[in-house]
Amino acid sequence: MQEKDIKTKLLDAALIHVAFDGWTESTFQAAIADAGVEPALARALCPRGAVDLALAYHARGDAMMLELLAAAHLDGMRFRDKIALAVRFRLEAVADREAVRRGVTLFALPQHAADGAKAVWGTCDLIWTTLGDTSRDVNWYTKRATLSAVYSSTVLFWLGDDSPGHAETWAFLDRRVDDVMRIEGIKGRIRSNPLLKPLLAGPNWLAAQIHAPKDRRDELPGSLDHGR
Incomplete structure (x- = not known):
């Protein structure tokens, strides 16, 4: 059995226990026993135990x-609707809401906060990239940072939403996306205002030096152009 399959087996076994014990060492040990995986191999695949399984989930x-995005018919849709649909698909892909709730608790801990932020950033990067974003400048960062805020707030709302079909969550999501679109519109008007161009010369120059990571595996850090 390949390592990927073994890790999948561990994750499936862990999900049975997460609702009761969270993403904890107790859950990890129970998953090892239930999956029939050698403890040394399980630890080699998941050095941090349940934390690595939570990230795998x-x-x-x-x-x-x-x-879901690949199977969707996106032609003719407004871009803001594509973004909202992608976030909705991401939430609808979750089979176990309690596992997400426990994950939010886990990644709220200071020692795991960076892992949680990176996971959310990666999700938002996938959304933008899949929908055709070609920006390589500072906009690469601002788009993903803004969507990360929208996604995170929507997840928190969704966790407490018991409305039929999560209708209130999708309405909340639409409002947040509309807020972002309004901000982008304001930014565009500011940039195009000739009276403000002298004031923006410095910030615009600095922004022009910022570039998206050349290696797509470098999810969070970017680079400054130092004459390369």
């Missing part, structure tokens, strides 16, 4: 979102 949701 997040990655599974991302993969399912991409499958």
